[in-house]
Amino acid sequence: MTNKKIGIIGAGIAGLSCAKQLLNAGFEVQIFDKSRGVGGRMSHRVFDQWHADHGAQYFTATHPQFVEELQEWILHGVAQEWHAKIVNFCDGQFSEKKHQIKRYVGVPAMTAPAKFLAKNMSVFLSQTITEIRKNQKKWQLVSEESGVLTDEFDYLVFAIPPIQAKKIISQQSDSLSLICEQANMLPCWTLLAYFKEPLGLDFDAALVQDNIFSWIARDNSKPSRVNSHAWVAQANPDWSLKQINLNKLEAEKILLQEFEKISGVASDFNQIQLWRYAKLETPNTQNFAIDENMQLALCGDWLRNSKVEDAWLSGYFLGNKLKKTLIPSD
Numbered sequence: 424m425t426n427k428k429i430g431i432i433g434a435g436i437a438g439l440s441c442a443k444q445l446l447n448a449g450f451e452v453q454i455f456d457k458s459r460g461v462g463g464r465m466s467h468r469v470f471d472q473w474h475a476d477h478g479a480q481y482f483t484a485t486h487p488q489f490v491e492e493l494q495e496w497i498l499h500g501v502a503q504e505w506h507a508k509i510v511n512f513c514d515g516q517f518s519e520k521k522h523q524i525k526r527y528v529g530v531p532a533m534t535a536p537a538k539f540l541a542k543n544m545s546v547f548l549s550q551t552i553t554e555i556r557k558n559q560k561k562w563q564l565v566s567e568e569s570g571v572l573t574d575e576f577d578y579l580v581f582a583i584p585p586i587q588a589k590k591i592i593s594q595q596s597d598s599l600s601l602i603c604e605q606a607n608m609l610p611c612w613t614l615l616a617y618f619k620e621p622l623g624l625d626f627d628a629a630l631v632q633d634n635i636f637s638w639i640a641r642d643n644s645k646p647s648r649v650n651s652h653a654w655v656a657q658a659n660p661d662w663s664l665k666q667i668n669l670n671k672l673e674a675e676k677i678l679l680q681e682f683e684k685i686s687g688v689a690s691d692f693n694q695i696q697l698w699r700y701a702k703l704e705t706p707n708t709q710n711f712a713i714d715e716n717m718q719l720a721l722c723g724d725w726l727r728n729s730k731v732e733d734a735w736l737s738g739y740f741l742g743n744k745l746k747k748t749l750i751p752s753d
């Protein structure tokens with residue numbers, strides 16, 4: 424047990440995974456997120472008649488530690504394998520994908536594993552952290568919504584994308600700022616489209632080439648989704664980057680036109696979203712980063728390879744490292 428108190432900024436899967444390790448080791452942990460819910464880019468949108476996962480679409484599990492975590496999620500009913508028919512789409516032709524990997528999704532939505540992890544944790548939502556201040560040896564947080572927060576922390580963990588982390592820590596840690604600067608995140612324009620009738624496409628998802636999209640998926644082919652005919656179409660990183668300054672109406676027009684070429688039918692409702700920091704450009708091998716002098720640390724998918732599994736592992740490895748660093752062994 425320890426009386427040290429740790430503040431985590433970001434309640435995505437990395438921040439929650441780190442919190443789990445720290446809580447298990449006996450630390451007091453508080454988590455802050457600017458959104459109204461947990462899960463970050465493992466996100467799900469709910470509309471009047473329909474809903475869809477609009478960030479991460481599925482995840483894979485290869486590292487033994489994450490496989491173990493996934494088994495717990497499955498046992499508690501918050502994740503399941505997605506038995507999808509996934510095809511390749513190139514030159515206007517669909518072809519069966521030969522090597523299928525096991526893909527998993529949160530159930531009933533991609534947010535479910537994060538909600539499961541956050542249960543019984545101290546999570547403060549709608550708190551956009553803008554500044555950190557050191558008061559004697561303790562850290563204090565300043566949020567856009569509440570000003571200076573009263574709690575004081577021995578250590579702070581930033582489980583947020585690099586550009587956002589750098590803005591907050593640049594005055595405090597040169598070494599961590601440099602690590603943030605070196606990571607480049609690519610955007611993703613995303614279309615969510617609802618159809619009153621099912622589309623006549625004979626597959627559940629497609630990896631797309633030669634098109635502005637890189638991925639399209641029938642959201643209701645995932646387990647435990649109610650029968651609403653929603654499709655998610657993600658533009659590829661090159662196109663998204665070139666078109667990052669489009670306004671939503673312009674992007675909507677193009678994405679809808681392109682999707683209609685594939686589906687053959689106009690959507691009944693749709694929603695457009697630009698993810699500015701969707702995925703890392705070049706894989707990283709750091710796992711996490713620490714500035715021991717300043718008692719600040721970084722974790723997140725971007726310190727590995729921009730997948731749900733990487734985010735969870737980054738938080739897991741950082742949590743274990745902090746345990747060893749902050750709890751003196753006998």
Ligand SMILES: Cc1cc2nc3c(=O)[nH]c(=O)nc-3n(C[C@H](O)[C@H](O)[C@H](O)COP(=O)(O)OP(=O)(O)OC[C@H]3O[C@@H](n4cnc5c(N)ncnc54)[C@H](O)[C@@H]3O)c2cc1C
Binds near residue numbers: 722
């Ligand atoms: C469009 C898209 C498709 C994807 N597809 C897949 C996929 O198919 N498979 C896969 O494995 N991965 C996929 N990913 C990647 C996956 O979603 C991420 O790797 C993972 O969710 C990242 O988790 P994280 O905890 O590191 O960061 P995030 O999920 O980004 O969590 C960071 C959290 O920090 C909060 N935050 C940020 N700034 C502040 C601040 N100043 N104050 C307070 N809170 C703040 C945010 O609100 C967020 O909740 C996709 C991502 C996107 C965007």
